[in-house]
Amino acid sequence: MGLAAKLLQKSEMTLTKPTFPAPDHDHGRCTAEAIAHAEEVCARRAQKFTPIRRQVLQALLSSHRPLGAYEVIDELAKSIPRPAPITVYRALDFLMENGLVHRIESRNAFLACAHDHAHDETSMVAFLICDHCGSVGEIPAAPVAQSLNAAARASGFAPKLSVVEIAGTCAHCQK
Numbered sequence: 001m002g003l004a005a006k007l008l009q010k011s012e013m014t015l016t017k018p019t020f021p022a023p024d025h026d027h028g029r030c031t032a033e034a035i036a037h038a039e040e041v042c043a044r045r046a047q048k049f050t051p052i053r054r055q056v057l058q059a060l061l062s063s064h065r066p067l068g069a070y071e072v073i074d075e076l077a078k079s080i081p082r083p084a085p086i087t088v089y090r091a092l093d094f095l096m097e098n099g100l101v102h103r104i105e106s107r108n109a110f111l112a113c114a115h116d117h118a119h120d121e122t123s124m125v126a127f128l129i130c131d132h133c134g135s136v137g138e139i140p141a142a143p144v145a146q147s148l149n150a151a152a153r154a155s156g157f158a159p160k161l162s163v164v165e166i167a168g169t170c171a172h173c174q175k
Contacts, residue, residue: 031058126144148162
């Protein structure tokens with residue numbers, strides 16, 4: 001059995017249905033729950049959830065697709081004076097460090113996240129990016145990450161970050 005087949009067989013044991021929002025979901029409730037989650041995470045970690053951090057997260061929550069930093073700035077400029085890019089980047093860094101935002105490398109963009117993720121290879125997720133609607137789903141990818149990291153270490157490489165992004169078509173767009 002080849003490496004790809006072994007990885008697929010191993011990953012099938014733990015993968016769950018991706019977390020794509022239904023097109024007709026209650027977005028207001030979804031956003032409120034994500035903000036409440038952020039408040040709880042920041043309180044638990046004794047971190048300040050400042051107004052700009054909250055506003056950047058709310059801008060990312062305005063849709064379920066990843067936004068670039070300048071798209072975040074444009075979204076914020078609809079309701080507050082246009083912030084400086086460095087201000088937004090600092091807020092994004094804070095939100096990423098606290099697991100409230102993911103960076104989608106292939107899009108050079110950011111995505112709000114309301115899930116608790118540990119920061120090790122056992123909790124790695126894969127991002128499923130819809131080419132049609134732009135929404136992003138997450139699935140657990142720990143077995144894949146562990147296998148890739150083990151293969152990298154076996155070749156003398158010291159991995160520090162594994163990001164898996166898969167482009168395709170979500171179930172909603174396939175209909």
